[in-house]
Amino acid sequence: MKERYLKYGLLAPALAICAVTLFYPLMQSLIYSVHDWRMSRSPVVGAFVGLSNYADLLLHDPDFLNSAWVTLVFTVPSVALTIAVALALAVLLARSGRLEVNARMLLVIPFAMSPALIGISWRFMLSPEFGVVDTMLKHIVPGLGKAPILSDPTLAMVALILVDVWHWTPYFMLTFIGALASLPQETLDAAQVDGAGSMRIFFEIVLPQLRPVLAIAVLLKTIFSLKMLDQVVTMTAGGPGAATETVPYLVYTTAFRYYDIGYASAMAWLLAVVMMVLALVYSRFLLGRKI
DSSP: OOHHHEEEEEEEEHHHHHHHIIIIIHHHHHHHHHHHTTTOOSSSSSBBTTTTHHHHHHHHHHHHHHHHHHHHHHHHHHHHHHHHHHHHHHHOOOOSSHHHHHHHHHHTTTHSOHHHHHHHHHHHHHHTTTTTHHHHHHHHSGGGGTGGGGSSSHHHHHHHHHHHHHHHHHHHHHHHHHHHHHHHHHHHHHHHTTTTTTHHHHHIIIHHHHHHHHHHHHHHHHHHHHHHHHHHHIIIISSSSSTOOHHHHHHHHHTTSSBBHHHHHHOOOOOOOHHHHHHIIIIIIIIIOOO
């Protein structure tokens, strides 16, 4: 009998920590989202408004709709580029030679950096006055000198996407290297004996076997992109205008600049619901049925 309940006793400390640090704040924010609470007017929770905050967000708030579109524009190319570049690098660096190992060590550096520090660093590097990127562009393509990258809506979004790809590629590269190492070598050797070329082996043998790992990687990167905040705060501040104002940044400014806690909580919960739906779709359909 004691052995039956031992597993629950071992899990109890972890569940208690999760309850305090995760479930309780989530439930509190859910309660705030159905109340009209502006800390600039009152330090206590305001009147109950039901789903009014959610209705205003989806039907009457152009700022939220714009941020939802900006988040989508950022997420799709960020996920696609990160997975593609990471997979390409994993194939190139899958061997255990000295060159490959050293290259992996160097490529891991971006992921080891703080996201906030990455945003600050790239903001300085992209400066048209003293940025290293501007200096390099001026020497490579003279006409691109003094390019106002972070002052142009399109260029600012492109820069934000590329910086995010630069940050997350090493993590997924290492994930794919581990997945490639787990593939049965006999299958690859048999394909080579049969005369299959490298490209055919990759697309017809390696890639199909990597589909479960790819699905998980796409899911994780999508969630990371949807909730990305640090680089927006430190690199673009949502600008120019609202060109890079993602949903997490709008939640941040609404809660901590305008102190509208109820409205910001509703935004955060809408984003959380989208991420939970994505996780459910991937786990149930892609991982459970199609792969």
